[in-house]
Amino acid sequence: xxxxxxxxxxxxxxxxxxxxxxxxxxxxxxxxxxxxxxxxxxxxxxxxxxxxxxxxxxxxxxxxxxxxxxxxxxxxxxxxxxxxxxxxxxxxxxxxxxxxxxxxxxxxxxxxxxxxxxxxxxxxxxxxxxxxxxxxxxxxxxxxxxxxxxxxxxxxxxxxxxxxxxxxxxxxxxxxxxxxxx
Numbered sequence: 001x002x003x004x005x006x007x008x009x010x011x012x013x014x015x016x017x018x019x020x021x022x023x024x025x026x027x028x029x030x031x032x033x034x035x036x037x038x039x040x041x042x043x044x045x046x047x048x049x050x051x052x053x054x055x056x057x058x059x060x061x062x063x064x065x066x067x068x069x070x071x072x073x074x075x076x077x078x079x080x081x082x083x084x085x086x087x088x089x090x091x092x093x094x095x096x097x098x099x100x101x102x103x104x105x106x107x108x109x110x111x112x113x114x115x116x117x118x119x120x121x122x123x124x125x126x127x128x129x130x131x132x133x134x135x136x137x138x139x140x141x142x143x144x145x146x147x148x149x150x151x152x153x154x155x156x157x158x159x160x161x162x163x164x165x166x167x168x169x170x171x172x173x174x175x176x177x178x179x180x181x182x
Contacts, residue, residue, distance in 0.1 A: 027067035037062055042099075046134050047142055047149065092138045094161045101164060105133045112172040117143045119175035120150045136164065 032040045040062045045052050054060050070082040094101065105113055110131075117131035120143070128145035135142045140153040152171070158164040 022073040024071040024073075025065060025067050026069045026071065027065040029063045030066055032062040032064050040064070043135055089138065089157065089159070092159045092164070094164055097161070098136055101136055102133050105168065109168075109172070112168070112175075113143060115175040115179060116152065116168075116171045117145045117150060119171070119178050120152045121145065121147060 041055070044062065045055075067084055067088070069084070070087060071079070072082050073079045113133050114128065114131040118127045121127045126147075128147045130146045132144045133141060134144050134149070138154075138157045138159055140151060143150050143152065154167040155170065156163070156167070158167045
């Protein structure tokens with residue numbers, strides 16, 4: 001099975017990003033292989049641009065976690081180990097085209113990205129006024145707003161190009177309905 005680095009994390013969030021479960025990933029931190037350093041760096045600096053200054057200092061390197069097991073704590077008496085074969089998923093068919101998806105959403109659907117970010121932020125009078133999609137993974141996406149970086153989850157895993165498109169169409173529809181109800 002082709003497992004994609006960076007796509008093995010499991011997030012369980014409420015719509016506002018407040019964790020409702022605790023997940024501990026147990027694994028080995030290893031240097032990112034040379035053939036993946038450029039894409040890892042692109043993604044890292046897209047999400048954390050303020051860190052770019054560290055790239056040239058000392059012996060700055062990228063590492064990733066090669067997961068071995070996951071400890072899942074879902075509440076009192078609900079603690080168990082999850083083995084990798086039960087949670088690692090194959091790379092999505094659109095992984096190599098992620099930059100194109102992000103660019104398309106920001107260029108052609110900037111209003112939808114802002115609407116989705118506003119939905120994520122929650123119904124407040126001081127919601128975001130600017131939003132930019134930063135990254136997409138099969139479980140969701142990161143968006144930078146003038147209020148900070150937010151992570152939004154998809155309703156279902158998006159493994160194909162059609163599923164990623166459907167996920168954003170659904171989120172746009174939901175966010176616009178919520179906006180018109182205010």
